[in-house]
Amino acid sequence: MTTRIVELRQGILKKNDELARELRGRFEAAGVLVLNLVSSPGTGKTEFLQKTLAALRLIGSRAAALVGDLETDNDARRLALSGVPVRQINTHGICHLEAEMVSRHLESWDGVELGGLDYLFIENVGNLVCPSSYDLGERIRVALLSVTEGEDKPLKYPTLFNSVDAAIITKMDIAEAVGFNREAALRNIREIRPGIRIFETAARTGAGIEAWLDYLAEQKGATRI
């Protein structure tokens, strides 16, 4: 039975990979930089993304966001406060987003054209396991990790951390209050993914957001004005 499940799973992943490749081609042709944000529930993905979207809007960049959750549209409503187009994807029991969900929600998104965007952020379902295997066609995959989560998360979830291009440490403003061991966290991230770009941020104070925006602009291949 296990063999049949593995085969079926590989079939699903293969289909997802094919669609993801197709999406990646469309994103590149449209000149939009697509990022896939992954973290545990409660890391602060939505607050961090809200600040990012608002900051990008201020400097004249055109951004939009898709946000995945099992249920509720709470996060889409929070993100919409940034003033950019946001769309919720409810997965109803599935613990990750799939390329097909992204494709379907992009196609039926009134008023949003890929060609009119500089950045598309995809906030994945809060989970450190399931999203690892599902390529969404993104160019940059980002793992977020808050100072309250324990410095050994990269060692416990190597599959995810090994698949990301950048890591964002969130809630640095309460690092001292929770006894965060910064050196251990950085060491553990780099042990799993040597040479990775790491951003130490606090959405509440704005700390680290500048460096993150510079990275986005650099990745977009454009110079910020």
Place this chain on the structure above:
Amino acid sequence: MTTRIVELRQGILKKNDELARELRGRFEAAGVLVLNLVSSPGTGKTEFLQKTLAALRLIGSRAAALVGDLETDNDARRLALSGVPVRQINTHGICHLEAEMVSRHLESWDGVELGGLDYLFIENVGNLVCPSSYDLGERIRVALLSVTEGEDKPLKYPTLFNSVDAAIITKMDIAEAVGFNREAALRNIREIRPGIRIFETAARTGAGIEAWLDYLAEQKGATRI
């Protein structure tokens, strides 16, 4: 293809349920109260459990713990500081514990007999989705939620919260620092699971641990001395 996957999945769950029922019978016959602790990664399950185990040991109760993680035995080493028997289960990529893993690790656990225990705690893999469907034979399923995670987690993960017998809010000592909305959190938990017992705790200060120990003793059907 979807139909076949659903059938296979139901087969696996059915097998798990049968084994869990068997385990539950063994646990009851041995007079050990078994709890399954579920939360997001970083909620503070391990620290809370460490305090619980140490406190139980102080009052003369016999406890032990099984702890699940994809990789590493960090948590088993942390829990062992409490001075009670602890065993790590590494799932290597699987995002939940299964009854078979519990059964196998209990059978080969040198020096630990179910009949010699008052309490067995099973700390599940950090995940709010996958563990929901896997009965481990526990009598009490507990969801933990930290003040840093966002008050709407019960609404976003109703399947898990609807399956638990008690909820523990952790890290109450930093509730103010992170702007935790206590009323919203309690309301959301009770909306998904009316009448549930909720404990507001802080492992660092010991807040709420007394009430939790009283609950354990009450559930065990014994009176604490």
